[in-house]
Amino acid sequence: MDARAKAGVSIRSASKRYGPLIALDDVSIDVAQGEFLSLLGPSGSGKTTLLGILGGFVQPSSGSVWVGERDITFAPPHKRDIGMVFQSYALFPHMTVGENVAFPLRARRQPKASWSGKVADALAMVELRGYEHRRISELSGGQRQRVALARAMVFEPQLILMDEPLSALDKQLRETMQIELRRLHRRLGTTIVYVTHDQREALTMSDRVAVLKDGRLVQVDTPEHLYDRPRNSFVASFIGEATLLPVARAGENAVKLGDTVLRTAYPLPREDRLLLAVQTEKLVIDAGDAPGDANRLSARVTEVLYQGESLRVFAALADGTVVSLRQPGNHAARQRIPLPGAPLSVALSPRDTIVVAA
Ligand SMILES: Nc1ncnc2c1ncn2[C@@H]1O[C@H](COP(=O)(O)OP(=O)(O)O)[C@@H](O)[C@H]1O
Ligand SMILES: [Mg+2]
Structure with missing residues (x-):
């Protein structure tokens, strides 16, 4: 990996206001290179807003976003070298699996000759080797989510953002995918910021968990620490x-x-x-x-x-x-x-x- 790919991601004193509503209130987090960090909080606590600021989909009212030494606060999403996975897979139904996964390569104008090899590698990573020509409609929910994951990884971004990517799956598949994602992360070492409202999911998958409440960061800690040393009654009642x-x-x-x-x-x-x-x-x-x-x-x-x-x-x-x-x-x-x-x-x-x- 080159030096650029080893950078961590930081968000410094970020706030977001929508009129009188403070969706995010002075949040600072340093995500280490290769770390799996979850944003955990109830609905409306500001998780998606924070992820959007990292991804460039939401402009902060104040504060900044850094990748290593580079200020990317005002960089558009496609210039951020970030892969995204959403709850709704956001796959293109009229394209094949291979065309879906190749999409970010096309958007980034990578040489066409490199596409098929990269797509095959990304599909192999999510255990969908040889699925290039399948149609999206032929796939199960879990397979679709894996295609979305392959698409987020295919251009080897330095950061992958995931917003409740497993919440549409049934419990058993969700738990299987949690373990698979965790293993995949260990193997690839990509920095991942993962949004969930499910405390068990956050504890299972993360190196550290950032707990949000009403747009504020309450505690950022390892799963063990959050569980054993909750900072206040909100964390104690939300975890476990x-x-x-x-x-x-x-x-x-x-x-x-x-x-x-x-x-x-x-x-x-x-x-x-x-x-x-x-x-x-x-x-x-x-x-x-x-x-x-x-x-x-x-x-x-x-x-x-x-x-x-x-x-x-x-x-x-x-x-x-x-x-x-x-x-x-x-x-x-x-x-x-x-x-x-x-x-x-x-x-x-x-x-x-x-x-x-x-
Ligand atoms: N585009 C928007 N316009 C107005 N209010 C918004 C907008 N996006 C989010 N909000 C509000 O900001 C708060 C945080 O939302 P969000 O980040 O989506 O929370 P979460 O992802 O934790 O459920 C909520 O009160 C939500 O209603
Ligand atoms: Mg959300």
């Missing part, structure tokens, strides 16, 4: 399956949930109002085998939901507060679950005891 419970400060590394003192491995936030964020799978049923330093809570089972691969158990603490935990669906784990109404002791490791500002 957390119950948020009001707690009171009880020393430097401890909080009180009702009458029970819970120790945490982390410094507490400075804010006055604190919430304990308990992910369902971090609470474990204590059959006398929990580690000595674990926090313990006494509860009573209120409901058990069978959900296939796992079970969700709801349990009420002494003051009536309900927590929920997950147990694997195997028989040994299921036998630990008391019947509804029976007492239950649950353990929570200090490293899983996450306290965030309310």
Whole structure:
């Protein structure tokens, strides 16, 4: 690869206003060369706007976009060396697979003699070798999405932008494609910025995840960090399956949930109002085998939901507060679950005891 292809992408203090609406509010992110970064947030949080600013489809009201040392804020999309994949595949239905994939080569006026080799390579990458002459209408949804991906990669852009590319696919195919895309990224090393509103998808695929809310960047972090050290209650509730419970400060590394003192491995936030964020799978049923330093809570089972691969158990603490935990669906784990109404002791490791500002 040449030096140009090794550049990262930066967005600096970018804002976008539509009249009185602030769609994006002073967002800065550095995407490292070769990184897979996801933009995660609820609908309307500014993900597509941010992607559009990177791609050149949206002009920022203020701020700038850089590829390495080059300011591309005002460069048109076709001069940015960026491949795009959208939710709706945006393939040309009247063209063959090969013509679709060759389209960016034509648009970039690359020598025609090079097209067929590049198209064949791009199709091979997405495991559609030999599909050049198929019609788009003959392909399944997953195959169409792969053609769209091949088309985005065929000119070897330094950056690929994807806006919810898998959201039109059914769950099983979506999960397969997530794993394939992740592997493809590892193999190619292209920088990818990927928009999704699905936290599980973001955690599965990304090197880092940027969480957006109301046009603001809330936290940019690795999946593990986002999950273990959410910056605030929004991130904690958006990532995973957390119950948020009001707690009171009880020393430097401890909080009180009702009458029970819970120790945490982390410094507490400075804010006055604190919430304990308990992910369902971090609470474990204590059959006398929990580690000595674990926090313990006494509860009573209120409901058990069978959900296939796992079970969700709801349990009420002494003051009536309900927590929920997950147990694997195997028989040994299921036998630990008391019947509804029976007492239950649950353990929570200090490293899983996450306290965030309310
Ligand atoms: N062209 C536009 N004109 C006016 N408002 C827009 C336009 N594009 C987006 N918005 C608004 O900007 C906010 C962010 O939108 P968007 O970036 O599409 O969010 P997301 O992709 O996270 O769902 C939303 O409130 C949306 O309605
Ligand atoms: Mg969007």
